Amino acid sequence: MNTTLTSGHLVVLQDSFAEKLLDLLNEALAADAVIPYLGPGLLGLSSAETPVPHSPEAVAAALNTRAPAPSKIRTNMWSVAQFIEQRRHRRTLQAWMAEIFAAPTAPTVLHAWLAKLPLSLIIDSWYDGAMRAALADAGRKEVVEIQGVTRANQFGDIWMKTYDLAGSELEPGSVAKTVLYTPHGSIRPAANFLVADSDYVEVLTEIDIQTPIPDVVKERRTNRGFFFFGCRFNDQMLRTFARQIMKRSEGPHCTIMDAQTLTRNEAKFLAASGITVIDLPANEAVARLVGSGSAADGGQDQHRGRL
Structure with a gap:
């Protein structure tokens, strides 16, 4: 079977249907009609062992080697960070x-x-800085990065900081042709991290009214959909951030995930958010996505692609 409609109205595409959606996604990305939303699992595409953790559980394990946390919270990154x-x-x-x-x-x-x-x-929801590095490697000039910052280190009503690719801090509200938004912070250029439970207390209090989300993100999402890759939504905080960043966006939305590994809460979230699951192995899906259509040749199509 190529298409599965679950009882919760979650659409799961497989085989030729999944491949067709990837071809449409290629065109939509080339036409700037879709916003990539990247997660830590993206690092798993590399054939080599990654030098940094590529899941919250792996970060929790790394922190535990430095300060062992109680067993009941040991696998939860946010709780271990709060303990430390x-x-x-x-x-x-x-x-x-x-x-x-x-x-x-x-x-x-x-x-x-x-x-x-x-x-x-x-959108890059992990701390590794690889998307930033890719933009720099590509010689991109008209790029700014807006990072979420913890209120623990700030005085005043500051939710984010803005940088250019050289690492210089810019005036709040600075924008460019391409905006890289890292809502949880990033290692580069200034090691900003939202990671402990306390980092999210005020953010989650305000996020429903969109205060911590940059204005440019609110503006640029309105007539676009979202493409999730390397993301899991097996924690309420991750679901809340994704839901609020997607808020008032036009859609459609899709994700590349193994449907067999979805938790019940993940499936409910994807269904409620209208996110179609492309159920193909990640490396196979990416190979087709980047190797098909005109986008692989630089994405110069002038038409606006639709999923």
Whole structure:
């Protein structure tokens, strides 16, 4: 069977139907009609072992080697980070996160391909900085990165900071042809991390009214859909962020995921958000996506692609 409609109205595409949607996605990305939303699982595309963790559970494990947390929270990154912040101070947590993500992470083939497209907005929800590196490697000039920042280190009503690809901090509200939005922060250029439960207390209080989300993100999402890759939604915080970043976007939306591994809450979230699942192996899906149609040749089509 190529298409599955679950009882919760989650659409799962397989085989030729999935491949057709990938071809349409290729065109839509080339036409800047879709916003990539990248997660830590994207690093798993690399055939080599990645130098940094590529899941929240792996970050929790790395933090546990430095300060063992109670067994009931040991696999939860946000809770382990909060445990360290409370017992060792915020500076210690910051330093350890910077150590864990210090090694430069080579962009994957998908990072490199996206960096060459005329995209207005890219969301990167992990800390590794690979998408930023891909944009720099591609020689892109008209790019700014807006990073979420913890309120723990700030005075005043500051939710984000803006940087150019050289690492210089820019005035708030600075925009460019391409905006890279890293809502949880990033190792580069300034090691900004939202990671402890306390980092998210005020953010989650305000996010429903969109205060922590940059205005440019709100503007550029309105007539576009979202393409999720490397993302899991098996935690309420991850679902909340994705839902609020997608808010008032036109759609349609899709994700590349193994449908057999979805948790019940993930399936409910995807169905409620109208996110179609492309159920193909990740490497196979990416090979078709970046190797098909005109987008692989630079994405110069002038028509506006639709999924």
